[in-house]
Amino acid sequence: MLTIEEMNQIRQNYGISYEEIQKGCEDVSISSIQKIFGGYVDKPRRATIEKLSRYFETFIKENIIPVYENGKLASDNRYVAEQSNYFTKGSSAVDITQNKEDGPTGLLGEIFTQRGYTYSDYAKLELPEGVRVEVVDGYLYKMDAPNIVHQDIAGYIFNLFFTYIRSNKGKCRAIMSPVDVRLE
Template sequence: MTIQEMKQLMQERGYTYAQIADLSGVPLGTVQKIFNGETKGLRYDILTALEGIFKEPMAVMESCAAYGEEKKPGMYTIEDYRALPEEQRVELIDGYFYDMAAPTTFHQLIAGEVYRQIANYIIDQGGACTPFISPIDVQLDNDEKTMIQPDVIIVCKPDQIERRNIMGAPDFVLEVISPGTKRRDHVVKLFKYEQAGVREYWIVDPYKKRVLVYFFQREASPVIYPIDADIPVNIYEGKLTIKFQQIAKWGEQED
């Protein structure tokens, strides 16, 4: 893949230099020089790292037989998703299956604590919104090609809540990064959530000890907080603040 082809894909998908640097491991300054045409010779390892971001599809390429009926990549539907064994944890995004590894204990502590604080606030305030914690199916695009399982969501429209899943975009989504989901959470889901109409998206990175907050109604770039901060929830105009101090303490025990 040429740099020009990567630049074209970068524009089509709305990637930033910072996202490319974070996902590839290539220093930000180097990424900027490469895509601005300031670097002529490109080392093979750097080229390979960059290509890994842009190659399609960014799904786990398992044998088609692993997902039951054999179909071409990108052609799987919610019917195929529902036909899978219950113990097989996957997400369906644009017709591709993405494997989901079992979460770590710290991953679950983060999701559980954030959910607890959100639920307590909504109950105390008598709010109309409803929080959910994974596993919860979200039919994000109201179509047959995407069914995801975010870690924590808030849904403010009661008619979106169906017996089997949530229909359409939640108002708030939080994902906790795992080693195998970094690229998916930062790129694939970021794009999908924004396009679907999610108002606010948090990415908790326990490895870099930070939280990225995207509030799509205001700006495209995230606000970055340390993982021990008090972080305001924008859809509640900052009246709800998630306190991460206890989460940070649990993280210290993991180190």
């Protein structure tokens, strides 16, 4: 039987989401999975750990093929996580789960919910250079860099709003995208 730490390491290494784990362990709730791997449960039920361990052992047997280099075992990953333009909490496509200062979840004790990411989660992300994401309805959406057509349209719309606001002596301002905006 695998330990929680071993299962969590496999989960992070191969980008396995909580949702994928839950599909493989149908009678274990996603909230239980999130709490166990988030470090919020001191003593999870043995039956739950056994079910999770079986899932990960099966995952390893079906997806990981050992490769030898110079007579030594080297890791090989034949498992490829589904390509997606959005990442739900539990996905390690954008890895925010290991923050040395904040503990195992990197979220200062915040419990993951079915709803997904919050603005405070977004504010704590440490993304690689050039990677942009936005939080929309609890999901993180990967945002590609705007192209010329996008900038042309955004400039036109900006100009319409700016002209309207100025001609009507409005007290608000038009701001051209991309810019961080918080909608609640």
